[in-house]
Amino acid sequence: MADSPLKAADIIREIKLAGIRFVVALPDRVTSHYLLKGMMNDSDFRVVQVCKEDEGISICSGLYAAGHRALLMMQYTGLLDSVNALRGVAVEGRNPVCMLVGLLGKEPGVLPIRDKRYGIRIVEPVLDAMGIAHHLIEQATDVEKIVPAVEQAYAASLPVAMLVGREPR
Amino acid sequence: MKRDECLKALARRRKDEIIVAVYTAAQEWIHIAPSDLNYTFTGAMGQGSSHALGLALGRPDKRVVVLDGDGSLLMNLGSLVTIAHAAPKNLVHCLCENGTYETNGAVPIPRAGEIKFTELAKAAGYPKTYEFSELQEWEQALAIILSEDGPVFVDLKVEPGEAYPEDFRRLYSIEYRDRFREALRKS
8 A cells, every 4th residue: 555644734624524622632742743733723723731641531521521522632651541541431431532642653554563562562452452442543544534433432422542653744 | 627518518509500529529419419410420530620621611601610539639630730721710629638538448648637739729820729627617708719710729628527328320320421411501
């Protein structure tokens, strides 16, 4: 398959199409420069910065209870650090927490489960064990997964993780 | 102050505020002030203040009061900075400081009685902080606290009062969460 770089503008467009206006974030090197900073300067978004990723799971859940869609942006390390909040707040609490998760250091073109880094390799198995849907966003056409993933999360009232495999430009 | 007496004082002053409550305060609150605008579905320890922030940002027209615990807040201290930075004017962050992990065997929290939670909140950037150890003072201040611009932080020095039946299934019920969503939508 031909390599086609991710574009930050395409991701932002799809996030807006998904009806998301609240972005809850802790900076992640994969997504900070072109995505998060772009969103912070985009008046269509209200960006809420958090000190720790599990806060974001609960903030998104509070926003859901108030009738809003939200996106939680973080690095995969933050996702792993938030397993208990994901368990109790998102899965058992049936909250559609939509996560955009940067896979920092992922080898280009290699499936996450085959990556040389232990931390990258375990992300999908951990999500599978928790019953959390996930999608790899690495090629330009992968952005088409975003709207259906968000819609499905809200339809099922369950979380979803969109794993960003390379830096969008 | 007896915690349930503090909660009863809040219940007497409540109009249509959203009340987010955790652990023992939640167990007591659902008996003292039943309402579909009670939010107890916090799911994991320490997360009450973060749920409250989401609600406050999502419904700036509604006052949101969170009844946090000291053990819970210690588990999510960064939320003080997050809340101060987001600066929701409609959020009142009440801390039921009893010095113990009451739900988990009443083991003391680290530095029980020595932590100045109001100073932590001030340093984080909360513009208004209060500390109460007298029930009458708390009750008298409630009218102002429930109407002034926040985020407001209130440290309530409490001890257990009357015993109320525990009902964890009710606290984390999806059915009640959906009732909350519907009640808030109509409110």
